Amino acid sequence: MHYTGRMARTIDLHFLGTPGVIATAVVPCDGGVLLVDPGPSSCLPALTEGLRGIGLAWPDVRGLLLTHIHLDHAGASGTLAQRWPGMPVYVHAIGARHLAQPERLVASATRLYGDDMARLWGEFLAVPADALRPLTGGEALALHGRAIDVAYTPGHAVHHVSYFDRTTRTAFVGDTAGVRVEGAPVFAATPPPDIDIAAWLASLDTIAAWGPSSLFLTHFGAYDDPDRHVAQFRDTLVQAATAARDLLRTGGDDASLVTQWQAWQRDDLRARGGLDAAIRSAESAAPFDQIWQGLARYWRKRVEKDGPGVLHTPPA
Template identity: 40%
Template sequence: MENVTPLGGDVYEIDTRLAGYAGITAGYAILGDRPCLVETGTSTSAPVVRDALASLGVGAGDLATVVVTHIHLDHAGGVGDISAMFPAAEIVVHEKGARHLADPSRLMSSARMVWGDRLDTLFGMLKPTDAARIRALGDTGAIDLGNGRQLTSHYSPGHAKHHVGLVDSLTGDLYVGDAAGVYIPDTGDVRPSTPPPDFDLETALASIALFEALGPQRLLFSHYGPVDEVGSILERSAEELLIWVDLAKQAKGEQLDLDHAVAMVDQRTRDRYARPAPGDKAAEHIEMLSGTEPNLAGIMHWLDRPEA
């Protein structure tokens, strides 16, 4: 299938085609004795993911595990659908996100407030998953991939308090979720991902430092794709966070409202990122999902907290 890319080590990238567009959100299939799916994408992406897994020979009864780095809808919105499509799969998530997969009502209510009518087009509805099928991870944990291979999970909040990174013991791949930002493969840029309400600078930097200390061979970004330049990308991820926080502090000091602060940050970071071509819909959707406004709103929210 055109949305399935082999990455070596029995790992396959699946473009989940968020809102129908390519190159925005990736899931990853790890094949072997106990096939595993890392990230489901959205609810509306579930049929795309099912068909991609089928093209790899993973049928309804074959998938052993579904694991998500965190419960934001672009990563885990399809968990309920995928769990129904693959009834033998165990669903693995950090303990701070587990209850929201079993009962998504509060999460979906919050998402509706943020996205309004766009919620249905972009994400669809996260459906409940039987709580008996959910395994909640602590700050560390292990997922059996068969033949001695495993994913180890490492608590990495900062982007979200229910976020984990995952290391493949065979390949050295590190599934970074959103904790290292958003990687743009066409340009090599990495941008912050700091939405409210959970962003915390110290915790986010500590998560990036943890990722570096784990010594991965490769980073697998949910947005978007594999990166071999581990050290330089993690270094830039931390650098971008510090630059954006400094700019947010300046905007706050000048008592700018969010719209004016966004314009200021866009102007001052213009030379840091390649500009998308006019009409590039995928780039437009990446900007909408992790653009200046939501990222700056998350930083401002953190700056308003006494501990910041």
């Protein structure tokens, strides 16, 4: 093993051949490394190549830290855990159940991606039960000389956790601090079915309370302006939820609402300085139709619970 730095490194998984869309974080520890979000198995060749590029091989990997189980973050976990017995997989307890028995997760992803599942994500295998390390948030992990705190950070997904490496003060936040690719401003990935704006804003407070000096986003990489980033992301999340509410109030049919949303999303990213090529990368990290579906579901659930009046109230 050649890689002995303290800071986390970024491996670009070149998702579907595109750079800058999905990142795995490589966190050094005694005698090896930990990986935060290994990505989908369709990207395993790129991940193996990326490890080799910094002098590492799979036997150096001491564990997987999953922020959540969406396929773009965690799809390769079962393949890796089966291939390398003894490699622990840290994940929120709700996610752990689905990784052990992936039928429901695969069915729900198939509803979103249909025939495109294999091309996008590759195989999805169960994680053996003895490899799973279920978390609930609040844990202080001591992993091969590395002190890593775990926080429960729902909002994007009900089983989302974030990790804080005390040595480098880096917070690994998955999708909780949004999507920010080179050349485009930060925005929220809000796929169905779990979106919860109030919980999400509270999770941003949780991350800010760590006082991180760097945020590592799966989409894409490390940013060293956490205060500014979180403040901007908070605004953009509330704006998007508000725009979705206003669009729902117009009462159009689903197909036209999706089209209008996609246009809104592109205009918003352009208005905030996004370049066209970067907006396309952003969309492959977080398809705009799914952003609409997740926000629409969020509001429809609230209407079911509290009546149509909620469509005249703030998002959280």
